[in-house]
Amino acid sequence: MREFLRTKGFKMTQQRELIFRSFFELGEHISVDELYEKVRKLDRSVGYSTVWRNLKLICRVGLAQEVNLGDGVTRYDRVTRAPHGHLYCVKCKKLTEINIAAAIDPLQTLSRQNKFVPEGYKIEVQGYCESCQKERDKESRGRKTH
Amino acid sequence: MREFLRTKGFKMTQQRELIFRSFFELGEHISVDELYEKVRKLDRSVGYSTVWRNLKLICRVGLAQEVNLGDGVTRYDRVTRAPHGHLYCVKCKKLTEINIAAAIDPLQTLSRQNKFVPEGYKIEVQGYCESCQKERDKESRGRKTH
DNA sequence: ATGGATGCAAAGCCTTTGCAAGCTT
DNA sequence: AAGCTTGCAAAGGCTTTGCATCCAT
Numbered sequence: 309m310r311e312f313l314r315t316k317g318f319k320m321t322q323q324r325e326l327i328f329r330s331f332f333e334l335g336e337h338i339s340v341d342e343l344y345e346k347v348r349k350l351d352r353s354v355g356y357s358t359v360w361r362n363l364k365l366i367c368r369v370g371l372a373q374e375v376n377l378g379d380g381v382t383r384y385d386r387v388t389r390a391p392h393g394h395l396y397c398v399k400c401k402k403l404t405e406i407n408i409a410a411a412i413d414p415l416q417t418l419s420r421q422n423k424f425v426p427e428g429y430k431i432e433v434q435g436y437c438e439s440c441q442k443e444r445d446k447e448s449r450g451r452k453t454h
Numbered sequence: 455m456r457e458f459l460r461t462k463g464f465k466m467t468q469q470r471e472l473i474f475r476s477f478f479e480l481g482e483h484i485s486v487d488e489l490y491e492k493v494r495k496l497d498r499s500v501g502y503s504t505v506w507r508n509l510k511l512i513c514r515v516g517l518a519q520e521v522n523l524g525d526g527v528t529r530y531d532r533v534t535r536a537p538h539g540h541l542y543c544v545k546c547k548k549l550t551e552i553n554i555a556a557a558i559d560p561l562q563t564l565s566r567q568n569k570f571v572p573e574g575y576k577i578e579v580q581g582y583c584e585s586c587q588k589e590r591d592k593e594s595r596g597r598k599t600h
Numbered sequence: 601a602t603g604g605a606t607g608c609a610a611a612g613c614c615t616t617t618g619c620a621a622g623c624t625t
Numbered sequence: 626a627a628g629c630t631t632g633c634a635a636a637g638g639c640t641t642t643g644c645a646t647c648c649a650t
Contacts, residue, residue, distance in 0.1 A: 319624050319629055340614080355632040360615075362630095378522040380614070380640075393561070395570045406564045414556035415539070415579050422550055423584040424541045430578040433561050438569040465604055465649050486639080501607040506640075508605095526615075526639070 316369055323354050327362040337375060337383040337403060373428060377403075393431030399440035406433075462515055469500050473508040483521060483529045483549060519574060523549075539577030545586035552579075 309328065310320040330346045331338065344359045363384055366372045375383045377396060393408040408431050419426045455474065456466040476492045477484065490505045509530055512518045521529045523542060539554040554577050565572045 314625090317629085321623065321630060323631070353632085357616080357633080358631055374524055376522045376524040378520055378528070382524070382615080395565060395568055395572075397570075398573065404568055404570065406561075406568065408561075408564075410560035410563075411557040411577075415552075415554075415577070417556075418552045418554075419541060419579055419581065422541055422552065424543075424550065424579070424581055425587055426541075426579045426581040427544065428580040430576070430580065431557075431561070432576040433565055433570070433572045434574040434576065435565065435570055435572040441571055460650090463604085467605060467649070469606070499607085503608080503641080504606050528640080 313369070318365065318369075323351070323358050324362055324365075326351055326354065327359055328366065331363065331366060331372070331384070332386060336385045336405065337377075338385075339381045339383050341381075343384075375430070377432065391429055393429070393433065395433050395435065395437070397437035397440050398434050399436055402437050402440075404437070459515070464511065464515075469497070469504050470508055470511075472497055472500065473505055474512065477509070477512060477518070477530070478532060482531045482551065483523075484531075485527045485529050487527075489530075521576070523578065537575055539575070539579065541579050541581065541583070543583035543586050544580050545582055548583050548586075550583070 309325075313320055313324075327343065327347055330350070331343055334343065334346060340356070340360050340363055343363060344354075344356055347354050347359055363372070367374060367384065370387060372384045372386050375385045375394075377383065377394075379401070391408055391412065392405045393411065395404040395406055396402075397404075408429065411431055412429055415429060416426060455471075459466055473489070473493055476496070477489055480489065480492060486502070486506050486509055489509060490500075490502055493500050493505055509518070513520060513530065516533060518530045518532050521531045521540075523529065523540070525547070537554055537558065538551045539557065541550040541552055542548075543550075554575065557577055558575055561575060562572060
């Protein structure tokens with residue numbers, strides 16, 4: 309890792325190592341806050357912006373990718389060999405990962421037709437998870453503008 | 455429209471009509487600011503929050519959907535019969551709409567397998583548009599943490 | 601009248617950045 | 626030494642909300 313970063317012009321520091329380690333130990337869809345919490349448990353002296361900047365760095369060197377579920381918080385997904393998408397329950401916010409290989413195929417074709425070079429895919433299916441399907445009707449009866 | 459809203463418990467007002475009209479006249483991927491600008495040209499007295507709340511309302515009654523491209527701004531897409539996805543150039547931020555019917559198919563299958571009831575799809579392909587492909591290499595040479 | 605709708609100003613929240621000091625290389 | 630990093634505090638930038646007032650029904 310240290311080598312990997314060096315070749316890209318970055319240095320390895322104690323905090324950086326802690327942050328990288330923590331990030332990869334956590335699951336997917338990690339937010340800055342979540343990672344910050346985890347890191348703080350191991351080293352109370354690490355600053356929030358350091359975590360934030362390192363998360364950005366992880367993305368910059370291609371080890372992770374930002375994910376935006378529209379809840380106002382940017383999350384980060386480790387880039388794995390298997391690209392995945394999400395089933396996002398709009399009621400309970402639960403996320404379920406799905407393999408999107410089958411969906412990527414037609415997208416590559418479309419990209420080609422538009423002379424577009426794809427680098428990544430964000431696929432999200434919004435809807436209701438099994439346990440929230442019953443609540444669905446109530447939901448649509450909301451009122452008030454705010 | 456007035457009727458439609460009434461059945462859902464909302465009233466029609468002068469501002470609301472202006473906002474709704476403007477929204478549907480504009481293209482896709484409209485941000486609150488953009489809509490606000492357009493509305494202000496027609497009526498300087500309309501407030502920002504009114505535009506914001508009405509955009510939310512349009513979504514709530516199912517006429518539009520929030521789109522999040524990860525640039526920190528929430529955009530709104532009119533819900534049309536034909537669902538579409540986007541080719542998002544990470545360099546120039548250009549958006550190109552694509553028909554995602556072919557990609558939805560496998561996603562529905564996956565949803566079914568997870569006992570998930572899909573309501574909408576967000577599909578975004580990140581990459582480089584034709585004119586930005588040459589810049590691609592330079593881009594990856596970025597340095598500095600911030 | 602009644603309750604939703606509006607405008608303004610003020611919060612809220614998360615994301616970024618300026619700086620001076622501290623560490624790798 | 627040179628330059629990337631870090632922490633802290635302060636900005637930013639967009640999204641929400643409190644409230645008193647206004648307006649549609």
